[in-house]
Amino acid sequence: MKKTIGLCILLILFSSCSFNEYQNKTDKKIESGNIVLKDIAYNKKLEEAHxxxxxxxxxxxxxxxxxxxxxxxxxxxxxxxxxxxxxxxxxxxxxxxxxxxxxxxxxxxxxxxxxxxxxxxxxxxxxxxxxxxxxxxxxxxxxxxxxxxxxxxxxxxxxxxxxxxxxxxxxxxxxxxxxxxxxxxxxxxxxxxxxxxxxxxxxxxxxxxxxxxxxxxxxxxxxxxxxxxxxxxxxxxDGNTEVVETDEIVEGRKVYVLKNP
Incomplete structure (x- = not known):
């Protein structure tokens, strides 16, 4: 029983770490400003689409x-x-x-x-x-x-x-x-x-x-x-199309646009 509980905890921790690692990588790309369209594409780990x-x-x-x-x-x-x-x-x-x-x-x-x-x-x-x-x-x-x-x-x-x-x-x-x-x-x-x-x-x-x-x-x-x-x-x-953030489109917040439309 203890082994089963321990295994479940490890699986939860592993899943959490995997998600956090994915999120951190995405955040770093966004913060660096070097981001392409495929970086913001929807996947099951996102709550809503960009x-x-x-x-x-x-x-x-x-x-x-x-x-x-x-x-x-x-x-x-x-x-x-x-x-x-x-x-x-x-x-x-x-x-x-x-x-x-x-x-x-x-x-x-x-x-x-x-x-x-x-x-x-x-x-x-x-x-x-x-x-x-x-x-x-x-x-x-x-x-x-x-x-x-x-x-x-x-x-x-x-x-x-x-x-x-x-x-x-x-x-x-x-x-x-x-x-x-x-x-x-x-x-x-x-x-x-x-x-x-x-x-x-x-x-x-x-x-x-x-x-x-x-x-x-x-x-x-x-x-x-x-x-x-x-x-x-x-x-x-193309997934490698570059995108950037701008505050010139929607008042009060930054949004993504194509870098070279």
Whole structure:
């Protein structure tokens, strides 16, 4: 019995030391000012994700650094939903495959209009990321097929699988992200602070003109692609991209920005 108790104490001490060692290393990097994006990427040892402020047109917007190895890059997720809603697709008739992401209005908008909000120098640094989407056969299968294809995109939205959502009416697109641990993590806000509904890139396989969405109150399910909902854009940068702290963006506190945007 004494041996068992002693072993448990040693394991607790070892775990505590490992965490403290990790935290000390991270703190030293931050204090030294020599820090790169992968140093502040979310992992299970952090209580919440770090934010980095990215310039969009004339304003700076916070992005959560939620994964350190997403197709080889660091994944940034916009903290706030876009103010203007958008249709997933204009298709309203069956067998038009409105839930097929590569031909969606969302995909086209993100990689043209939204991408152009960033400085050209940042556009050039955004990685061409491989993401998984349900293929056309799956979108029209009524849930009987779970097949995906890979596409390369600079800007995209996350999938139901990546948000750790369970359900039969979806394809397995990518893998669950550690950042999404509980239902409350799914809700998202506009910059005003109000919760709002937003699209996922995942087709809802009940029929070919539905897609998965998160409701303002955190409800999960499928909705017609012709509805107008908000977006939460994401993109990847190289993990060795340098970042610095500045007090010139948010009054009264320091925040991270790209050293050379």
């Amino acid at each position: 934010s980095i402020y990215i310039q969009e047109d004339e304003s700076y917007e916070p992005y959560l650094v939620i994964d350190g190895d997403y197709d080889g890059g660091v994944l940034l997720l916009r903290k706030y939903l876009l103010d203007e809603g958008i249709q997933y697709s204009e298709e309203m008739s069956h067998q038009t495959f409105g839930g097929y992401y590569p031909i969606s209005i969302i995909d086209a908008y993100l990689n043209t209009t939204f991408l152009s909000k960033f400085l050209q120098s940042l556009q050039d640094k955004i990685l061409d990321t491989t993401i998984s989407v349900a293929n056309k056969e799956t979108v029209g299968s009524g849930g009987w097929i779970d097949e995906t294809e890979n596409i390369n995109r600079k800007i995209f939205i996350l999938s139901a699988t990546e948000l750790n959502i369970m359900g039969s009416m979806k394809a397995t697109e990518g893998k669950p992200l550690a950042y999404y641990k509980k239902r409350d993590d799914l809700t998202a806000q506009l910059k005003s602070g109000a919760n709002d509904a937003y699209w996922l890139r995942t087709a809802y396989l009940w029929d070919d003109i539905q897609a998965w969405a998160i409701g303002a109150n955190g409800d999960i399910g499928g909705i017609s692609v012709s509805y107008t909902l908000s977006l939460r854009p994401a993109f990847c940068l």
